[in-house]
Amino acid sequence: MDCQTARTHLSAYIDWALARPTRQRLDTHLGTCPECLDELTQLETAIAWVRDLPPVEPSPAFLQRVYERIERLRTSIPLRLLHPLTGTVPSSHSAATPQPSTESADA
Numbered sequence: 496m497d498c499q500t501a502r503t504h505l506s507a508y509i510d511w512a513l514a515r516p517t518r519q520r521l522d523t524h525l526g527t528c529p530e531c532l533d534e535l536t537q538l539e540t541a542i543a544w545v546r547d548l549p550p551v552e553p554s555p556a557f558l559q560r561v562y563e564r565i566e567r568l569r570t571s572i573p574l575r576l577l578h579p580l581t582g583t584v585p586s587s588h589s590a591a592t593p594q595p596s597t598e599s600a601d602a
């Protein structure tokens with residue numbers, strides 16, 4: 496595996512999203528290429544920094560604009576036009592409307 500190919504796979508490598516043969520080839524490359532190993536370390540560090548950032552609460556005004564935009568999109572696309580594309584029977588509820596969980600709390 497060359498460096499250019501290795502670097503395109505680094506994010507998937509971190510996410511354990513590579514197929515085993517690709518991961519093994521990348522592991523082999525990382526064992527012999529300090530530059531790509533350094534790139535991997537920098538990417539992992541950046542991900543850790545972002546992960547550790549405090550969550551940001553959206554302002555009520557921002558949330559209101561998002562909800563309004565979702566509602567405009569929901570009502571601007573007739574479900575009867577989507578039906579042939581999705582192959583599903585449109586429900587009476589929009590997919591944009593959060594539905595309560597139907598999972599049982601039984602343990």
Ligand SMILES: [Zn+2]
Nearest residue numbers: 498501528531
């Ligand atoms: Zn390399």
